[in-house]
Amino acid sequence: MIKLKGIKKFYKTKTGLVNALNGIDLEVNKGDIFGVIGYSGAGKSTLIRLINMLEKPSEGRINVDGSEMSTLSKKALRDARKQIGMIFQHFNLLWSRNVKDNIAFPLEIAGVPKRERERKVKELIHLVGLEGRESAYPSQLSGGQKQRVGIARALANDPKVLLCDEATSALDPKTTEAILDLLVDINQKLGLTIILITHEMHVIKKICHQVAVIDNGIIVEEGEVLDVFRSPQMAITKDFVKQVTSDSESEEAVKLIKQTYPSATIARLTFAGEAANRPVISELLKQEAIDVNLLEGNLSQTQRGALGTLTLLLDGEAPKVKDAITFVENQGVVVEVIQHASEPVS
Numbered sequence: 001m002i003k004l005k006g007i008k009k010f011y012k013t014k015t016g017l018v019n020a021l022n023g024i025d026l027e028v029n030k031g032d033i034f035g036v037i038g039y040s041g042a043g044k045s046t047l048i049r050l051i052n053m054l055e056k057p058s059e060g061r062i063n064v065d066g067s068e069m070s071t072l073s074k075k076a077l078r079d080a081r082k083q084i085g086m087i088f089q090h091f092n093l094l095w096s097r098n099v100k101d102n103i104a105f106p107l108e109i110a111g112v113p114k115r116e117r118e119r120k121v122k123e124l125i126h127l128v129g130l131e132g133r134e135s136a137y138p139s140q141l142s143g144g145q146k147q148r149v150g151i152a153r154a155l156a157n158d159p160k161v162l163l164c165d166e167a168t169s170a171l172d173p174k175t176t177e178a179i180l181d182l183l184v185d186i187n188q189k190l191g192l193t194i195i196l197i198t199h200e201m202h203v204i205k206k207i208c209h210q211v212a213v214i215d216n217g218i219i220v221e222e223g224e225v226l227d228v229f230r231s232p233q234m235a236i237t238k239d240f241v242k243q244v245t246s247d248s249e250s251e252e253a254v255k256l257i258k259q260t261y262p263s264a265t266i267a268r269l270t271f272a273g274e275a276a277n278r279p280v281i282s283e284l285l286k287q288e289a290i291d292v293n294l295l296e297g298n299l300s301q302t303q304r305g306a307l308g309t310l311t312l313l314l315d316g317e318a319p320k321v322k323d324a325i326t327f328v329e330n331q332g333v334v335v336e337v338i339q340h341a342s343e344p345v346s
């Protein structure tokens with residue numbers, strides 16, 4: 001659906017050239033929710049703005065649904081842009097227009113007749129759950145409601161692609177959940193391809209099918225969300241994964257346990273997809289040769305299955321502990337030994 005090939009973007013500034021993107025190759029499949037995660041300054045905004053040509057690449061090619069974006073005439077680009085909706089962190093609504101008229105705005109520009117506009121606006125208001133708020137002005141809406149207007153407006157021309165530029169970063173956690181649920185809902189109902197940029201791994205975990213990690217203007221890691229969570233390769237990806245798989249409280253708890261049982265083996269297990277549904281732990285507990293203590297754990301859902309982590313203390317003879325770890329690994333669970341059993345001091 002979307003292909004980026006050899007994309008580079010330089011900005012000329014007073015102090016010299018800024019290399020915002022340093023050679024990006026990316027493919028997004030039709031109907032997927034694709035997340036790009038990176039820290040501030042990594043190049044996320046530049047990347048997403050290139051897809052609808054709000055920015056032009058310095059080098060490389062961008063193809064959206066068969067159209068080579070950088071070669072299009074002005075008129076063809078205007079038409080191609082109708083296939084690409086966009087929502088923003090700060091909503092970018094027109095403050096002098098009410099909800100209904102904000103949503104109708106792109107339809108007016110496209111020359112859609114009044115009656116058809118009204119039908120479409122009503123349908124969109126229903127889709128985003130804003131019934132009863134049609135006549136409210138942006139200043140009278142909560143953040144979540146404003147983003148719902150932004151989403152409805154972005155969908156007015158029936159785009160095939162929705163670009164989300166940090167769409168939940170200005171919202172509180174509960175509202176973030178509701179907006180993310182809405183994005184999944186429209187992805188499923190409309191078969192819309194969604195590309196979002198974020199610095200929050202929680203957003204990736206909750207709604208994305210695929211993820212790319214961007215750092216210093218290049219994609220350093222990419223793949224199915226569950227695979228990336230199961231075994232992140234790069235240090236930056238590991239840091240992002242930690243945002244959702246371990247909180248500071250459980251880190252503290254594990255630290256304390258390490259001090260209390262300095263000679264035991266402590267292992268962190270990551271279950272993803274199928275592995276999360278197997279009775280791995282109950283099987284492990286049946287192995288009488290070792291003691292297993294559960295230290296901490298959590299389980300959550302992604303779009304492609306469950307994701308869980310569990311920290312265990314394994315006590316017993318070294319070969320038996322090793323057997324237990326091998327058994328767990330053979331069930332498709334990733335095991336990271338965070339403390340090896342030490343030899344008893346004689």
Ligand SMILES: Nc1ncnc2c1ncn2[C@@H]1O[C@H](COP(=O)(O)OP(=O)(O)OP(=O)(O)O)[C@@H](O)[C@H]1O
Nearest residue numbers: 011013018020038039040041042043044045046047
């Ligand atoms: N118009 C511009 N002129 C000059 N430099 C720019 C411009 N836009 C972005 N940059 C630079 O390009 C790099 C990438 O910026 P970009 O905004 O794409 O990153 P980001 O990952 O979206 O960060 P943030 O989350 O803080 O917005 C940064 O070094 C930024 O300073």
